[in-house]
Amino acid sequence: MKTIAANLKANLTPQSTLSYLSVLQTELDCLQNVKKHDIIVFPNQTSLTDNAYRHFEIGAQNAYPIHNGAFTGEIGQEVLNALKIKHIMLGHSERRQILGENNSVIKEKFQFFMQENMRIILCIGEDSSVSYVKDFLELQLQHIDLSYPLLTIAYEPIWAIGSGRTPSFEDIANIMQILKDLGVKKALYGGSVNKDNIAQICSLTDGVLIGGASLCPKNFSQMIALVE
Numbered sequence: 001m002k003t004i005a006a007n008l009k010a011n012l013t014p015q016s017t018l019s020y021l022s023v024l025q026t027e028l029d030c031l032q033n034v035k036k037h038d039i040i041v042f043p044n045q046t047s048l049t050d051n052a053y054r055h056f057e058i059g060a061q062n063a064y065p066i067h068n069g070a071f072t073g074e075i076g077q078e079v080l081n082a083l084k085i086k087h088i089m090l091g092h093s094e095r096r097q098i099l100g101e102n103n104s105v106i107k108e109k110f111q112f113f114m115q116e117n118m119r120i121i122l123c124i125g126e127d128s129s130v131s132y133v134k135d136f137l138e139l140q141l142q143h144i145d146l147s148y149p150l151l152t153i154a155y156e157p158i159w160a161i162g163s164g165r166t167p168s169f170e171d172i173a174n175i176m177q178i179l180k181d182l183g184v185k186k187a188l189y190g191g192s193v194n195k196d197n198i199a200q201i202c203s204l205t206d207g208v209l210i211g212g213a214s215l216c217p218k219n220f221s222q223m224i225a226l227v228e
Contacts, residue, residue: 003152003188003207004224005040005121006214007061007089008047017047020217021058027221028055037227038207040087040121041214045075051084059087059121062095065112077116088113091140092123093158107143114148121188121209125156134178146183153179153187154209160191162212166201167191173204195219199226 012020021041028034039056043049051058064074080088090113091106106122113120124140126133137155145151155175160166167175172189179187189201190209201208207227214220 001036001038002202002205002227003038003040003186004202004227005042005059005154005188005207005209006220007042007092007190007209007211008044008215009061009094009211010044011215012044012047014047014049017043018049021049021053024217024221025053025055027218028224031055031221031225033225033227037224039224042087042089048075048079048083048085051086057087058083058085059089059119060085061089061092063088063109063113065109077113080118086117087119087121089121089123089154093125093156093161097158103140103142110144114145114150117150119150119152120148121152121154123154123156123190123209125158125191127158133175134182137175137178138182141182141184146185149185151186152206153184154190155179155187156190156209162192164192166193166197169200169204172201176205193223195223195226198223199228202227 034055040059041056042059042061060080064071064076066076068076068078090109095101124137126136130136176187186206188207188209189205193208193210194213
């Protein structure tokens with residue numbers, strides 16, 4: 001079973017997200033391999049909806065490590081529980097770079113949501129200035145309990161996100177081996193995943209985290225169909 005996740009980022013409205021999810025569900029009804037995979041859709045925060053779809057799960061792109069409280073602009077575990085959402089993404093490079101989330105912040109979030117038994121996708125990855133990739137990834141995984149059974153690591157080289165460029169398949173395989181050597185049990189790849197490379201990438205990994213190519217539900221469904 002592969003994990004195939006769609007990160008919709010800050011795209012779509014609540015209404016158009018519901019339309020997206022409805023179309024995706026209809027498209028997936030027609031796929032013979034749909035039950036073979038763990039499919040997750042991460043809408044933006046205002047478009048989170050009940051986790052009640054047949055072929056896929058709804059996940060949260062972010063949440064604050066509290067149940068509720070005086071944290072303006074954030075949502076907490078209370079909201080996720082109300083929507084029956086069990087997947088959360090942590091540490092995406094856009095949150096690290098734009099919003100200043102460092103390893104300490106991500107560690108705090110990880111420990112909280114681990115205690116809540118959430119299924120965590122933790123994003124890691126280097127930019128083009130990093131020479132010692134293994135050391136950099138090891139630092140990002142420091143203080144993360146890699147034995148947590150509901151943890152998935154998503155490796156996304158920052159320079160590949162939205163650029164249309166991806167590492168070679170050999171490089172991806174090498175990174176997967178590095179992560180395994182560091183103690184990672186399950187690892188995805190993200191960064192310019194598309195119809196042309198998804199099958200090969202999934203043969204080397206435990207799945208993919210897809211950005212822009214997942215914004216059209218029919219295209220996302222067609223990509224899923226290509227994964228054995």
